[in-house]
Amino acid sequence: MDLLGTLVFAISGVLTAIDKKFDLVGSIIIGLVTAIGGGTLRDLLIGETPVGWMLDLNYLFVILFAVFLSYLLKQNILKLRRSFFLFDTLGIGLFTILGLQKTLGVGLSIPIALLMGIVSAVFGGVIRDVLTNEIPLIFRKEIYASACLVGGLAFIVLESFSHLTHANMILAMGVVFLIRYLAVKNKWALDF
Numbered sequence: 001m002d003l004l005g006t007l008v009f010a011i012s013g014v015l016t017a018i019d020k021k022f023d024l025v026g027s028i029i030i031g032l033v034t035a036i037g038g039g040t041l042r043d044l045l046i047g048e049t050p051v052g053w054m055l056d057l058n059y060l061f062v063i064l065f066a067v068f069l070s071y072l073l074k075q076n077i078l079k080l081r082r083s084f085f086l087f088d089t090l091g092i093g094l095f096t097i098l099g100l101q102k103t104l105g106v107g108l109s110i111p112i113a114l115l116m117g118i119v120s121a122v123f124g125g126v127i128r129d130v131l132t133n134e135i136p137l138i139f140r141k142e143i144y145a146s147a148c149l150v151g152g153l154a155f156i157v158l159e160s161f162s163h164l165t166h167a168n169m170i171l172a173m174g175v176v177f178l179i180r181y182l183a184v185k186n187k188w189a190l191d192f
Helices: 002-019 024-046 058-072 074-079 081-105 110-131 145-161 165-185
Strands: none
Touching: 002 024, 002 058, 002 081, 002 110, 024 058, 024 081, 024 110, 058 074, 081 110, 081 145, 081 165, 110 145, 145 165
């Protein structure tokens, strides 16, 4: 699932780069930072080095495959943008929980783990947006990082009642997905 999330985020980054008329090298860089930027930042902040993707070449292969797919099937993928929203939403749910678990695994507190879960899920997109001269989604009124926070809290609560970690992960990811989906569908925003 982690590699699938990496693939989807990498494609998202490459499509953004293509949209901005970046060359191939620029597209690879944007795909790379979108896919692994959040996890890299999390690992550096919690002192886990070398960072996760450096220990498994499959991440680089998946990102290069995403670049290939994005250029080869660009028109078909663009037609599936709505599907990619769904995959992206599942991806942020997955990366929120994986980042939270990894942070708890090194012995850090629940509030820090929740924060690192959010960093894992959204900061690849922040880096992508900054590099492509866009205002990052996390800084707009959309419900994005807050969905990750609620999903992370749901995971913590579920884990305190049941140690069926895989089921708890799926339920917490479902919370992120549901909040994000409903927020976009109903145009909910954090507007003060």
